[in-house]
Amino acid sequence: MNETQTFQLDGEDIPFAPGQSIMQAATAHGAYIPHLCWHPDFAAHGSCKLCTVKVNGRFGSSCTMAAQAGMSVENRTAELDDKRRTLLQMLFVEGNHFCPSCEKSGNCALQATAYELKMMSPHFDMFYPDRPVDASHPDVLLDFNRCIMCSLCVTASAEVDGKNIFYMGGRGLLGRRVHVSSESGRLGDTNFALSDRAASICPVGVILPKRRGFAVPIGERKYDKAPISAQVKERV
């Protein structure tokens, strides 16, 4: 008989199957570990570092680290949440994240995570990078101002849609963002379709359908109803 293996997440026993990451096991159990670039449908990317936990006293990315029996994992401690908040603040000042005018507001994982971690201000000086939008596609608008470089659209387009429309590119703090792989660099010159998996994967407001504006009233949007930490299972 194979006894269920468990590890401890903030003192709670979390069961896991061999091969699962700490993040996968915690999510399946309904426990929230803050994250942005991880998505249950895809292999871990391990780039946002928001899911950093302390495993037996050492820092590690919970999305890439395999769960092992008897691990003691710290997750929502003040120390870790302080570091996560700083990572969020850096993301907010490196892009142009103006929630009042963003169609994704209320349904945005970046915003909801910032609420969860009680981010009251950007803390750092703003960069205000100059990133033009791409409205060349008939059905989809790209607003690069909000890109957090999670690369979920890159993965979805390559692995699910088989189109390889997006890639991470550019150099430097302000140049690096998602790009479009057509020769012109414009989405309108690709075979991207609104029905693509990549069209609905963006956790923030970069990839948006056209002709749909603020359809859900304030108060009824995804994260108006409950904080992101209370919607772990819904996101799977």
Added chain:
Amino acid sequence: MTTAMNAPVNLAAPPPRKLRVATTSLAGCFGCHMSLLDIDERILTLLDLVEFDRSPITDIKHCGPCDLGIIEGGLCNAENVHVLREFRNHCKIILALGACAINGGLPAQRNHLDLRDVLEEVYQTEVGLSHGGIPNDPELPLPLNKVHPIHEVVKVDYFLPGCPPPADAIWKLLTDLLAGRTPTLGHGLMHYD
């Protein structure tokens, strides 16, 4: 018959000094001040606890020594910076109220444009305008090259996000501060939009 001699003596402590509060709207739309007024009849309770110094509500022009300075809006011109520094010099606590004070907000949408291009388009080249030339009256404060949030210029003690922050969030923050607690907002009061 009651005389002054045997009148009951009030041994209770005198009522606490009212805290002085100053408010201003810099590069903002006064929406945050409207949201402050949206606390409705609770403003009567507030007025038992605080008195307003410089504020659009009192029309006092300069800030005296205050306990709390509430700043709406970011910094888009030299006068905004001047007023902000006056507040910081006179207020023990500075509160950044609303999206524009915190990250520049809507006025900061001009930050990726060249200021001269913006002024020329608005005052000279735009069809249907009077083409009177870019205003250059010495009374007018000079615009900053970019719009900035207030924490880039002075130390800010508390931030209350929202566009505008809900009246209940303003009330929660003010009552927490007045009671000497660290302000906290639960889910539903914290909004960036």
